[in-house]
Amino acid sequence: MINIIKKYIKDIIQNDIFKKFTEEELYNFLKNIESSDIKLSKNEILFSQGQIYSNMCILLEGEVQLTNTDENGNRNVIDVIKPGNIFAEVFSFTSNKISPVSAVANKNSLIFTINTEKLLEVDFDVTFNKDSKDFLIKKYSIISNLMSTFADKNLILLSKIEVLSRRNIRDKIMYYLEIQNAKSNSKIFEIPLSRKDMADFLGVDRSALSRELGNLRDEGIIDFEKNSFKLLYNCLKYCKT
Structure with missing residues (x-):
């Protein structure tokens, strides 16, 4: 996992949720939270509609398509994720964490994931340590940036509603x-x-x-x-x- 972070740190840091991080700060931060990398082959499913999923994802390589299926079996394309894009961050922060979409790799892909439950945990027992305080500041910087991301995603949803209307x-x-x-x-x-x-x-x-x-x-x-x-x-x- 550490090797993946080192290799792709310049790509990961481009995402808006890591604004104000230096590469060194982000590298040290990501080493200390629950994260992983997932390789998908073309047409492989990362998660399915209705599945409980607790990770937000950043696409490092490849392409992932988000779709859902209505009650009549009609397939709807919601979004196409490109390298550097974040996805699954909205519903992974909800209380039930149930995905409204399926995520399928359009081509061989590499995905970096962060467990949102762990990200929200506050380590009260270590808050008197300066390094731990810095860690918490960075953690809440990410959460603050995510609020802007949620707002942007809401605008995208409204745009799709406009199209369909x-x-x-x-x-x-x-x-x-x-x-x-x-x-x-x-x-x-x-x-x-x-x-x-x-x-x-x-x-x-x-x-x-x-x-x-x-x-x-x-x-x-x-x-x-x-x-x-x-x-x-x-x-x-x-x-x-």
């Missing part, structure tokens, strides 16, 4: 592309989803999605090549609430 396939597609375009701040941008996953994310039929994308390109509204897209007009004029 669109009344037809065209408006859903265009609103989704607007969000991805804004994230990239570039005229040409990549979306993180395959066509099947994009259809699941938008809650539409895959063939209907492909047909509408073709229509939008034929009409000169968008252009695309595989997962690379370009908006040719301001799509807000096509997105109606």
Whole structure:
């Protein structure tokens, strides 16, 4: 585990929850909490919807997809996790720790996990030691940063609700592309989803999605090549609430 921390410390520290840490401080901190690394093969499941899971995770290598399945068996893509991203941090801090999603590796992946129950424990018996006080300060710095992360995740959830609230396939597609375009701040941008996953994310039929994308390109509204897209007009004029 220590070797993993050493190897990936520059990647781990890039996550916003470790703001104000130096690499040395973070390395020493992570050595003293309950953490582990998990290797997943492509299509391997890290945890399933409805499972109790007590770890927050940082993806170091690979790609992980978060999905859930509704009561009718329809699969919904919630998010695609890229290296450096944190996930499972929200529900792992809840009282029941029941996951609302499944996490599956899209490719061979390496994940760094921190047990949230251990992170919240306060070591009252060692608080009079200066080093222990510093440790507790860093611990609560992480918890404070997590509050900002929770707020950001809530905004992402609201964005998805906005996408799904669109009344037809065209408006859903265009609103989704607007969000991805804004994230990239570039005229040409990549979306993180395959066509099947994009259809699941938008809650539409895959063939209907492909047909509408073709229509939008034929009409000169968008252009695309595989997962690379370009908006040719301001799509807000096509997105109606």
